[in-house]
Amino acid sequence: MMRCCGLLSVNKEPVPLKAIEVQVEVKDHVATVVSTLHYENKEDKAIEAVFVFPLPADAAVCHFSAKIGQTEIVADVKEKQEAREEYDDALSSGQQAFLLEESEQSPDIFSLSVGSLPPGESASIRLDYVTELAVEADGGLRFCLPVVLNPRYQPRGSEDRGVQVMSVPASQVPYSLTFAARLSSPRQVSKVDSACPLEPLQYVNKEQTQAVVQLAAGHAFDRDIELLIYYKDAHQPVVVVEAGKASAEPGTLMGDAAVMLSVYPEFSQAVMSSLATRGEFVFLLDRSGSMQGARIGSARDTLLLLLKSLPMGCYFNIYSFGSSFEHIFPKSMEYSEKTLENALKIVKEMQANLGGTEILRPLEHIYSQPCIPNQPRQLFLFTDGEVGNTKDVTSLVKKNSSTHRCFSFGIGEGASTALINGLAKEGGGHAQFIAGTDRMQAKVMQSLQFALQPAVEDISVTWDLPKGVSVTPLSPPLTAIFQGQRSLIYAQLTGQSSEETDGCVTVKYSLAGHPFQNKLAFAFHPTEDTGLTIHRLGARTLIRCLESKEPEKDEEVKKKVVNVSVQSGVSSSFTSFIAINKGSSKPIQGPLLQRRVPGIRSIMPMACCGK
Structure with a gap:
């Protein structure tokens, strides 16, 4: 993976992104997110700034606008090719233009092009989206602002349809982030937890049904911003x-x-107590190079906890994959003290040493194996989600959902929400995200309980x-x-x-x-x-x-x-947001230079390098 260096692009040009402001309004279990990105061109030539960044896969992006000086341009949603042609035409005629696109292969990645930003010019881009909050095992509602965007692995022989992602160390990210959330509910806001440093929760009214929380200064850009919101008696139809x-x-x-x-x-x-505890449990562990370090440790710990919690008499097997795949038994074995002891010994030695992230091949092999009569097959997948063929993988899971339920675990910061949530949704299972040891046991036991529940x-x-x-x-x-x-x-x-x-x-x-x-x-x-x-x-x-x-x-x-x-004004893989400043038709002197902003291993907004 190529790495940009420090506060400059690879051409040693200044990075145009200066600051990101995020305002969130949470009403019960729905969040409205308003992100404002501030750019400034300090070069002596007009530039095009290109950014790649993550959003939740189920978010509905519903507003995109640009403000240059006192002029605000609100974008329209148009068919993607039409929008691209309008963008190119605007740049060639000297107009400022702004293009926001969702990746065709993975709906949790967006790219933003800020075109024809003249020397000394500043611009502010506003992006709004709404999203549902997932219910955690302990009843909390999980809001996550994706900050980490991992490079997506393209399988061998596949067309490179994804955006290119490069990165720098988190300590060298050249832009700041401010974050604040306002919470409201008919019920009392009990508390807000986060692994990120927060200012103390402030209640807005005496009933404590409204509150405000802010991210403490100095966010290190090394983790997603996750809030766990707890309401009193929250979960009612x-x-x-x-x-x-x-x-x-x-x-x-x-x-x-x-x-x-x-x-x-x-x-x-x-x-619930009368349900039979049976099933065939197939575990699929990502051992690709991107899982090195804390991720493979977290994945191993999750898998070990699941293995120790299986009911006696069920069947199980463990696959692991990278560029190739392996399995510990030729076929699923009955769960016993002997087979468990053997499996635990092998799993404890597993390392992230199998190369690229090739999920399709082991999945195809698993699906080709005959199911055991009266033992419903449950597939558990552990991955950081760094793939570029998300739709191909989820389509395969959907085709086999009548015989296999899929329970997915996103391991580490930046796990693809499109892949992890897509696998669970198309496979009739449930998704969990595990960024560390926090709440791991509750999440694992919840997924196992769901898997033991008949369809x-x-x-x-x-x-x-x-x-x-x-x-x-x-x-x-x-x-x-x-x-x-x-x-x-x-x-x-x-x-x-x-x-x-x-x-x-x-x-x-x-x-x-x-x-x-x-x-x-x-x-x-x-x-x-x-x-x-x-x-x-x-x-x-x-x-x-x-x-x-x-x-x-x-x-x-x-x-x-x-x-x-x-x-509806909501993004899709076949449409784009396009905004053109038709009052900015000054001829551009010389070629328009492209600047792709560096982020951490990768982050919002993300990027590559200049031409």
């Missing part, structure tokens, strides 16, 4: 209806009301709405439900009712032959002042659902993705 955009056409996604259903299934203790079957969602109102699902059908774990469902509500009546939604499912249902009534009065958060999260969910249908091979699906993205 709820339905929220949000009014559509007043200026949008009725009958469209943004013009109609949108609804978000949050369900927390609870199975009776009698049912929930016959899941259905039915809506009872006022006359004249119809529902269009935005979320794919639920395929996995776990004890006490939140499930979110989005839908579009079309039409209006003259009656003053409530709506109702019922989620039914069965576990080991026992029927269950969650029934929620809700007032059909849309909330007006919400910033269209639910609409954007619903649009993002629909876009991801459509993208999973391989729109590259189906032009109609691709058109629908573009249409939803443009209409």
Whole structure:
């Protein structure tokens, strides 16, 4: 991996990014993030600054704008090729232009191009997104601002479709970061924990339902910024209806009301205790070079804890991979004191010495092995997620989800949220992120508990709405439900009712032959002042659902993705945000120089080197 050096680009030119400001507003389990990036060109020539940075894979990027002096330019969402052509045309005519794109291969990587920044000119770029907060094993809600972006490994023989990522030591990152979060909930904010240094939590009201927290000065850029937010009696089923955009056409996604259903299934203790503890557990451990140091140690510790916790009589095998792959048994063996002792001895000696990150080949081998009758196969994958073929890997997991559930563990800082969450979602399992030893045992035991729970079957969602109102699902059908774990469902509500009546939604499912249902009534009065958060999260969910249908091979699906993205103003792999300062048409003297900003092993925003 090439490394840039210090505070200058490889051409010894000043880095144009000066500071990043991040403001977060958390309402219950949804966060709105506003990032402002400040640039200044101190060179004597016009430059194009290019940055590559991570975002949560399920984030809905919904606003992008640039401010030069007193002039603010708000970007539009357009089809990607059209946006690129407009960007190139603007630069060639001497106009300032700004382009924001999501990676086509991995939805948690974005690139930002700041074009035609004249000598001495400053610019501020604002990027907004909304995201759901994951529920941790101890009931806390996890907000993570990705700061670390790891270089993505491209498998042998694959086309290099990803962005190039280079890095410098964290101590030499040439820009500052400030971070503050405002929390609000109908319930009391109990506490906020973080591995990053924080200023003391400050309550805004006497009920302690609103609070503010800030990152302490001097963040070292060596870890993601993670907040664990705890509310009193937080996890309750709820339905929220949000009014559509007043200026949008009725009958469209943004013009109609949108609804978000949050369900927390609870199975009776009698049912849970009667479930058989059986299964075939296949563990797949990343031993590629990027796992060296603390990561391989963390992965080993996680795997050892899982192995010691398996029920007697189940079956298991352990695979490890890099450029090649290995397995400790020719086939899955029955779990006993003897086989466990053998496995523990081998795992303790495992090192990150197998080269590149080739996940597809061991997965294909595992899927080709016959399943053991009456022993449902559970796949546990441990990786830092440094791959460039994320969509290929998650597609393979999806194709085999009827016979294999997948539980994924992101190891270390900067683990790809697109890969880790995508594996669990497409594999009907659950995702965990382990950056250190904190909360490891709780996370491991939660995933094992979920894996021992039989797959929930016959899941259905039915809506009872006022006359004249119809529902269009935005979320794919639920395929996995776990004890006490939140499930979110989005839908579009079309039409209006003259009656003053409530709506109702019922989620039914069965576990080991026992029927269950969650029934929620809700007032059909849309909330007006919400910033269209639910609409954007619903649009993002629909876009991801459509993208999973391989729109590259189906032009109609691709058109629908573009249409939803443009209409909602939410990014997709086929669209880009484009902003052009049409009042800045001064001819550029000489060639436009490109500057790619260095970050840590890698960070937000990230980069490469100048031309």
